[in-house]
Amino acid sequence: MGQIGRSTDPSTADNRDDVAGSEVASFRYNNPGAQYPSARAARFGQTGYGIIGGGHKIARFPSPVNGAASNFDLLSRSYVGMRIGEAGTKWTGAHGFGVPGYDPNAILTKEMVDDPVQAIALLKAIAGRESGKGNNLTEEQWRQAHRMYKAGSADAFFDGLPAVAIAQLPASGVPSGAGLVQRARAHIGEQYVNTQVPKDDPHWHGPWDCAEFVSWLVYQEAGTLYGCVDHTAQPAKADAYTGAWKADLERLGKRVSVEEAAATVGGIVLRYPPGPGKMGHIAVCDGNGGTIEAKGRRYGVVADTVHGRGWHTGILIPGISYDSTAPIKVNPPAVIYEVGAPNMDMAVVARIQAALAAKGFDPGLIDGEFGLNTQAAVLRFQEAEGMVVDGAVGPETAAALGISLEAETVKPGVAVAETGPAAGAPALDLQQLLPLILMLLSKEKPMAADPAKPGQGLELLLPLILQSALTGKQLDITQLLTVLATGKPAPAVTPIANTPVLAQPVNTVPAPVVAQPATPQQPGAAAPVDLITVLMPLLYERLTGKPFPGTEKPDKPAEPLAPAMTRPSVQLSAGMLGIVTLLQSAGILNLPFNLGAIAGQAPTTTAPVSGSTMATLIPIITGVIGATGGFGALGGIASKLLGGLLGAFGKK
Numbered sequence: 001m002g003q004i005g006r007s008t009d010p011s012t013a014d015n016r017d018d019v020a021g022s023e024v025a026s027f028r029y030n031n032p033g034a035q036y037p038s039a040r041a042a043r044f045g046q047t048g049y050g051i052i053g054g055g056h057k058i059a060r061f062p063s064p065v066n067g068a069a070s071n072f073d074l075l076s077r078s079y080v081g082m083r084i085g086e087a088g089t090k091w092t093g094a095h096g097f098g099v100p101g102y103d104p105n106a107i108l109t110k111e112m113v114d115d116p117v118q119a120i121a122l123l124k125a126i127a128g129r130e131s132g133k134g135n136n137l138t139e140e141q142w143r144q145a146h147r148m149y150k151a152g153s154a155d156a157f158f159d160g161l162p163a164v165a166i167a168q169l170p171a172s173g174v175p176s177g178a179g180l181v182q183r184a185r186a187h188i189g190e191q192y193v194n195t196q197v198p199k200d201d202p203h204w205h206g207p208w209d210c211a212e213f214v215s216w217l218v219y220q221e222a223g224t225l226y227g228c229v230d231h232t233a234q235p236a237k238a239d240a241y242t243g244a245w246k247a248d249l250e251r252l253g254k255r256v257s258v259e260e261a262a263a264t265v266g267g268i269v270l271r272y273p274p275g276p277g278k279m280g281h282i283a284v285c286d287g288n289g290g291t292i293e294a295k296g297r298r299y300g301v302v303a304d305t306v307h308g309r310g311w312h313t314g315i316l317i318p319g320i321s322y323d324s325t326a327p328i329k330v331n332p333p334a335v336i337y338e339v340g341a342p343n344m345d346m347a348v349v350a351r352i353q354a355a356l357a358a359k360g361f362d363p364g365l366i367d368g369e370f371g372l373n374t375q376a377a378v379l380r381f382q383e384a385e386g387m388v389v390d391g392a393v394g395p396e397t398a399a400a401l402g403i404s405l406e407a408e409t410v411k412p413g414v415a416v417a418e419t420g421p422a423a424g425a426p427a428l429d430l431q432q433l434l435p436l437i438l439m440l441l442s443k444e445k446p447m448a449a450d451p452a453k454p455g456q457g458l459e460l461l462l463p464l465i466l467q468s469a470l471t472g473k474q475l476d477i478t479q480l481l482t483v484l485a486t487g488k489p490a491p492a493v494t495p496i497a498n499t500p501v502l503a504q505p506v507n508t509v510p511a512p513v514v515a516q517p518a519t520p521q522q523p524g525a526a527a528p529v530d531l532i533t534v535l536m537p538l539l540y541e542r543l544t545g546k547p548f549p550g551t552e553k554p555d556k557p558a559e560p561l562a563p564a565m566t567r568p569s570v571q572l573s574a575g576m577l578g579i580v581t582l583l584q585s586a587g588i589l590n591l592p593f594n595l596g597a598i599a600g601q602a603p604t605t606t607a608p609v610s611g612s613t614m615a616t617l618i619p620i621i622t623g624v625i626g627a628t629g630g631f632g633a634l635g636g637i638a639s640k641l642l643g644g645l646l647g648a649f650g651k652k
Contacts (some may be wrong), residue, residue, distance in 0.1 A: 003062065003063060003232065004045070004062065004063045004065045004066060004144070004148075004154070004232070005045040005047070005061070005062030005063060005066055005152045005154060006045060006074045006154045006155050006158060007042065007043050007045060007153045007155040008042045008044060008045055008046055008047060009043070010039035010042045012037070012041075012042050012046045012048050012049075012057075013037040013038055013046065013049065014037075014048055014414070015047070015048035015049065016049060016051070017047060017049065017050060017060050017610065018051060019046030019050055019060065024130075024131045024132065024133060025050075025053075025058055026127065026130045026131045026135075026549075027131060027136050028050075029050060029058050029059065029060045029061065029067070029191050030060070030062065030063055030066065030067045031058055031059050031060065031064075031067040031070075031071075032059040032064055032065070032067055032068050032071055032123065032126070032127035032131075032135050032136075032137065033056070033068075033071035033074070033091070033123065033126050033130060034058050034130045035059055035067075035070065035071055035074055035250075035365040036049075036056075036057050036058070036059060037049035037057055037147075038059070040070075040073065040074075041043070041059050041061075041070045041074075043070075043073075043152070043153040043154065044066050044067075044069045044070035044073060044148065044153060045061050045062055045063070045066035045069075045070075045154040045156050046059050046060065046061055046066075046070065047060050047061065047062055047242040048060045050472065053388070054209075057569045063141075063232065064127075064135075064136055064137045064141060064145075064147070065073040065137070065141050065144045065145045065148065066154060067145075068123060068127075068137060068141070068146075069140065069145040069146070069148075069149045069154070069157075070125055070144035070149075071121060071126075071127075071145075072113060072119055072145065072146060073149050073316045074151035075087075075108070075113050075119075075122075075123070076110065076113045076114075077109055077150070079091070079468035080108055080110045080113060081107065081108070081109075082101065082107070082108055082257055083104060083105055083106065083107060083108070084098070084099050084102045084104055084105075084106045084108050084355055085098045085102075085103075085104025085105065086104075086105070087099070087108050088102075088104070088126070088129075090101075091126065092129075092130075096267050099122065099126060099129070100125050100128065100129055101125050101127050102122070102125065103343070108122075109638045113461070114150070115278055116146040118142060119146060120142045120146060121472075124142070125537055125565045127160075130439045131249040135219065136236060137228075138230050140230060140233050140237055141230070141233075144157075146152045154581060155545065155580045156175055156642045159184070165270075171652055174321055175221045175223075175288075175319060175320045175321065176221070176266065176320060176322070176323075177265045177266020177267065177316075177320060177321070177322040177323065178265050178266060178323060179221045179266070180217050180218070180221050180266035180284055180311050180320070181265055181282050181284060181286055181287075183217050183221060183290065183589070184213075184217055184292035184301075185222055185292055185303070186207065187205065187208070187213070187301050188292065188301050188302060188303055189298055189300060189301060189302075190205055190206035190207070190208060190301045191207040191300055191301075192207060192208060192209060192239070192294050192296055192297050192299065192300045192301065192386070193206075193207035193208070193209065193297070194436065194645055195208070195209060196212065196237075196239050197205050197212040197213070197215075197216050197240070198217065198235065198236040198237075198241075199215060199216050199219035199220075199225065199228075199236070199238055199318065200235035200236055201236070202220060204216065204299070207238075208301060209246060210281050210283070210294045210295070211227055211240040211241065211242045211280050211282055211292060211557045212240045212294070212302065213293070213294040214227065214240075214243075214268060214283075214284060214293075215227045215228055215238075215240035216240075217236060217284065218317055218320075221320065222317065222319050222320050224317075224319060225238050226239075226245075226248055226252070226264075226317055227242075227244050227245035227282075228240050228244055228248075228352060229241055229244045233443075240329070242270065242271070242273050242279060242280035242281065242282055243272075243276075243277075243280070244268055245281070245315070246270065246272050246273070246282075246284055249270070249313065249315055252318060253311055253316075253318060254315065254317070254468070255314070255315065256313075256315065256316055257314055257327065257331050258306070258312075258313065258314045258330050259286055259327035259328055260313075260314055260324065261313075261314025261315065261316070262285050262287075262306045262314070262325050262328045262330050263285075263287060263288055263326060263327045263328040264285060264287055264314075264316065264322050264323070264324035265285070265286060265287035265322065265324065266284060266285070266287075266320065266322055267285040267287070267316060267322065267324070268282060268283070268284055268285075268314065268316070268317070269282070269283050269285060269291070269306055269311045269313075269314070270311065270312060270313050270314075270315055271310055271311050271312055271390055271489055272312045272313075273311075273434065273583075274338070274339065274375060274379070274390060274392075274431045275375075275390050275391075276317055276380065276390040278379065278389075278391065279390070280390060281293075281295075281388050281390055283306070283577075285306060286303075286585070287323070287325065288328075289305060289306050289307060289323065290303060290304070290306070291303070291304045291305060291306050291583055292304075295388060296382075296388050296389070297386025297387075298385065298386035298387060299386075304650040306328075306330055307330060308331055308332070308333050308334065308394075308395070309333060309394070310332075310333055310338070310390070310394070310603040313352070313549070321366050331396050333395070334395070335395075335405045335406075336373070336392055336393065337349060337352060337370055337392065337394075337405065338370065338390075338391060338392035339370060339371065339372065339375050339391070341370070341392075344370055345407045345488045346368030346369070347368065347407060348405055348406075348407055349370045349374070350367070350368040351403050351404075352370075352374065352378075352393055352398075353367075353368075353403040353404065354366055354368040354604070354624040355402060355403045356374070356377045356378065356401065357379065357382060358375075359401070361374075361377040361378075361380050361381045361384075362376075362377060364377075366619045367415050374390040376391075378391050378392070379391045381397070381400075381401070382397060385400050387400065387425040391406070396629065401537045410539050433530050434574070437547065440590050448628075460577075462493075466495060492636055505642040507618070513543060516549055516552035536610075537618075555627075576618070
């Protein structure tokens with residue numbers, strides 16, 4: 001868009017200087033209002049004129065700041081006192097356009113033109129009408145243009161500017177990467193705030209944000225703006241941003257690999273912003289795998305490492321001399337969860353989502369998918385915690401959330417102590433429980449039109465729910481969460497009598513074990529074992545129309561049953577039973593039938609056992625009746641009884 005120019009000679013009004021191109025004329029000539037050339041316009045930097053459509057002349061300026069200042073001056077000299085509609089018609093000549101958004105009968109006053117807010121809004125409307133596509137000035141350029149108009153000329157504007165501090169260039173006169181690192185280290189320990197830093201102030205000692213810090217270093221070392229949104233702005237006002245660093249990398253270079261930047265003294269590593277208007281991250285390298293960076297509110301300016309973190313590219317600044325060694329192998333993050341990352345574990349994503357929701361940062365549906373809603377919640381959490389705000393969950397963000405990124409596995413063949421929450425299992429508060437219940441409901445699919453795909457969401461939960469309901473043992477939250485998030489059915493569970501338990505309990509329900517030959521029942525073994533072993537496969541097969549997981553017989557294809565899960569009453573009952581089981585696992589409801597006391601567990605709540613028993617029985621009974629067609633049978637019996645009674649009364 002050109003640099004702001006000084007005043008010129010009035011003879012420029014007669015200097016033809018056409019500008020070719022397909023861009024609109026007001027943009028090509030840096031003349032937002034498309035005014036004619038004049039001797040007066042030379043005071044604001046006019047350099048000549050061009051001929052545009054219809055043979056009209058248009059003044060040419062070195063920068064849109066000069067052109068807008070001349071437009072303000074023209075409004076003040078020739079249009080004040082007119083109705084705005086008449087002023088618009090005069091400005092556009094035969095076209096007779098008004099000013100969009102303004103009452104044509106309102107009077108244009110000197111006060112309006114002298115007030116920067118009103119004047120800028122008015123000239124923006126005129127410029128947008130002239131170009132048909134808005135204007136090409138930044139907000140800071142509009143303010144500069146109005147200040148130039150108020151100064152009376154471009155020269156007066158420049159003469160009135162405060163003296164600009166000169167960057168303290170290296171004594172050798174050669175900007176270097178070592179100089180960047182030396183300057184950066186002098187600021188370790190200073191405060192982090194998302195702010196704008198005067199790049200030309202050599203005495204600035206914070207606060208900083210990451211992009212401002214590195215842009216300030218580059219300006220102080222090399223006297224050039226890099227990574228700033230507007231390169232025509234004064235260094236004191238130029239705003240640095242990681243997105244602008246990415247744009248300057250494409251525009252100015254020099255792109256290198258992250259490994260090369262890490263091995264270069266003063267090399268720069270950049271993580272792109274996760275979206276428009278979002279924040280990325282940037283750091284200066286010391287050449288040995290270390291960094292100096294403004295890391296976040298909780299850290300300030302620190303010396304850190306390039307390893308174990310996500311970076312997109314390395315950067316070297318043109319005009320700066322660098323010393324480097326052989327590229328360093330940069331160790332990537334051991335595990336990182338972000339939009340588009342490969343091989344993410346859905347159970348871990350669900351754990352991240354539940355932790356975010358519990359801390360008041362809504363990730364949307366807790367579905368085990370790391371999408372834009374989850375990313376937005378992570379960004380808000382990181383901002384609130386004063387961390388690097390990049391939308392990715394690595395070890396530091398996971399630690400702040402209080403979770404692990406390791407996938408939890410249960411080894412088959414190991415029985416685990418059946419203990420309640422009092423045995424050391426982490427308590428689940430209501431804020432954590434609600435997302436789990438919503439997750440359970442969200443996984444429920446509408447009844448499928450295809451009878452071969454009934455109740456796909458609930459059939460995944462049936463092994464766990466049936467096991468918990470029939471044994472009275474509390475359901476393990478982690479196991480339930482894994483099943484819901486991964487979409488994989490729970491493995492078969494074969495209860496074994498008198499199985500030794502581990503000294504240190506790991507779960508609150510028996511762990512899945514590999515199928516084994518039946519073990520003879522020992523005297524004194526729990527009575528329900530044989531009944532449960534028989535009932536669970538039968539109920540599962542009757543409800544879903546599929547063999548119970550782990551009991552399939554590949555050599556003998558099973559005849560498909562009519563699945564009961566296609567029936568609304570059964571789906572509703574299964575969902576109710578799942579919620580009741582969740583409440584029991586969280587200790588809000590006691591185990592039914594006083595099973596907790598029988599198993600030697602301490603009560604988890606003072607609520608009566610009868611309430612939990614009814615809450616468990618109602619969905620089970622309702623589901624069984626619905627699955628067996630019992631509602632229709634009951635209706636038939638009632639109809640016959642009523643008919644018999646009416647017939648008996650009729651005979652009397």
